[in-house]
Amino acid sequence: MKIGIIGLGSIGQMLVKAFTRSKAASADSLYVYNRTREKAEAFAKDWPFIVCDSVHECAEKVDVLFLCTKPLDILPVVDEIAKDQTVQAHLVSAAAGVSLGDLASRYAGPVSKLIPTVTSQELHGVSLYCCHRSVSAPDREALISLLDHLGKPEEVNESTIETATILTSSAPGLIAGILEQFAQAGTRHTPELSIEQTRRYLVETLLGTATLLQAENLGFDQLIERVATKGGITQEGLEVLGKFLPTAFDEVFAMTTQKHQLLKDMIAQQQKA
Numbered sequence: 111m112k113i114g115i116i117g118l119g120s121i122g123q124m125l126v127k128a129f130t131r132s133k134a135a136s137a138d139s140l141y142v143y144n145r146t147r148e149k150a151e152a153f154a155k156d157w158p159f160i161v162c163d164s165v166h167e168c169a170e171k172v173d174v175l176f177l178c179t180k181p182l183d184i185l186p187v188v189d190e191i192a193k194d195q196t197v198q199a200h201l202v203s204a205a206a207g208v209s210l211g212d213l214a215s216r217y218a219g220p221v222s223k224l225i226p227t228v229t230s231q232e233l234h235g236v237s238l239y240c241c242h243r244s245v246s247a248p249d250r251e252a253l254i255s256l257l258d259h260l261g262k263p264e265e266v267n268e269s270t271i272e273t274a275t276i277l278t279s280s281a282p283g284l285i286a287g288i289l290e291q292f293a294q295a296g297t298r299h300t301p302e303l304s305i306e307q308t309r310r311y312l313v314e315t316l317l318g319t320a321t322l323l324q325a326e327n328l329g330f331d332q333l334i335e336r337v338a339t340k341g342g343i344t345q346e347g348l349e350v351l352g353k354f355l356p357t358a359f360d361e362v363f364a365m366t367t368q369k370h371q372l373l374k375d376m377i378a379q380q381q382k383a
Contacts (some may be wrong), residue, residue, distance in 0.1 A: 111139065111252060114172035114199065116165060116187055118144040118153055121204050122178035124231045125260075126157050132233055132259035135159075143168040165190045166197075174200045174256065176224065181205040181373055182380060185216060192217045200249050202239075206275065207373035209268060210242040212381065220245040222253060225271060227279045230260035236278040237263045238271060272370045276363060284362070289316065 113135045115122050126142065129135040137158035143165055144150040150161045162168040169175055169191045177184055184205045191197055200220040203213055213221035222241040229235035237257045241250050257263035266274050276284075293308035323333060338344040 111135075111174065111256070112141065112172040113139060113256070114141045114143075114162075114168045114175040115178055116143050116168060116175065117178035117180075117183075118142065118149055119178060119180075120228070121226055122176070123153065124226065124228055125176055125178065125204075126153070126159060128230045128233060128260050129256075130157050130159075131231075134256055134259040141168050141171050166194060169197045169199050170194065172199050174202060174253065177201060177203045177205065179205065181207045182376060184208045185212060185377070185380060188213060188216045200245065200253065202253065206272075207370060207377050209374075210240065212377065214242050214244060218244075220249045223268070223271070224257070225275050225279050226260065228282050233259065233261055235261040235282075237261055238266050238274050238278055239263055240266055240268055240271060272367065273363065276366055280366070285316070289313075 113129060115125055118126070122142070122144070126140065129140060138160065140159040141162050142150055142154070142159045143162040147161065147163070154161055160171075162171070165187055175191075177187055179187055184203050185208065188201065191199075191201065195218070198219055200222065201213060201217055202222045202224050204224045204226055206225070208223070210221060210223060213223075220242065222239060222245055225238035227235040227237065230237060237260050239253065239257060241253070245253075254263050264274075264278075289309075289312045293305060293312055296308040296311075297303055297305050319333070322328065323330075334344075334348065338348055
């Protein structure tokens with residue numbers, strides 16, 4: 111299978127690395143177009159792929175084409191691809207705010223959405239996807255097979271994808287932010303511990319926690335029961351967190367809902383232009 115990627119921002123670069131590391135693509139089956147060719151050529155020195163001169167060249171050579179541009183650039187790229195009615199590629203948008211309907215209204219071929227996660231670079235994490243009804247069973251299976259190389263693919267409805275995005279794609283950044291505050295607090299409380307130490311402790315603990323949860327198929331509540339004895343330090347700490355974390359996370363979801371709606375409104379205006 112020939113794979114194409116439009117745009118070498120963080121998502122595009124992550125896909126190149128993940129497909130290469132997992133051997134889902136080889137240097138002669140991965141095609142990339144970036145607006146700045148020099149950036150693509152420089153990146154290809156470490157992660158070999160074929161550098162394309164245009165969106166059209168990339169689209170006509172591949173079976174699956176991942177669109178990794180900024181959200182407001184997605185539909186203009188689709189319009190450019192759709193000019194050539196011989197292009198048969200399965201278009202997969204990795205941009206928030208662009209609906210399957212938006213894509214299908216401008217391109218006659220199969221279209222899908224992908225919400226990747228930065229952790230896929232290490233071949234772990236959840237890749238959210240949803241397919242338009244125009245996607246055939248073989249095209250769907252081919253996409254799932256590709257996403258299997260990135261970690262765990264999960265099909266979602268467009269109605270749930272925004273919330274699921276916070277729990278998957280945004281979560282690494284949110285978790286890192288929480289852990290940084292945890293590390294800083296540890297250093298404030300005990301200055302003899304350096305910030306490098308507290309960060310290192312938390313990273314190893316996070317890795318061990320995730321491994322244990324997965325290895326023993328534990329629920330979060332089951333792990334809490336193992337660690338938090340009644341009246342103990344962990345239990346008291348959980349009670350402190352329980353006073354404000356629910357409200358904080360509710361605010362995170364409310365804020366992201368507003369951001370998604372703003373983006374969709376901007377894309378709707380773009381459609382009318």
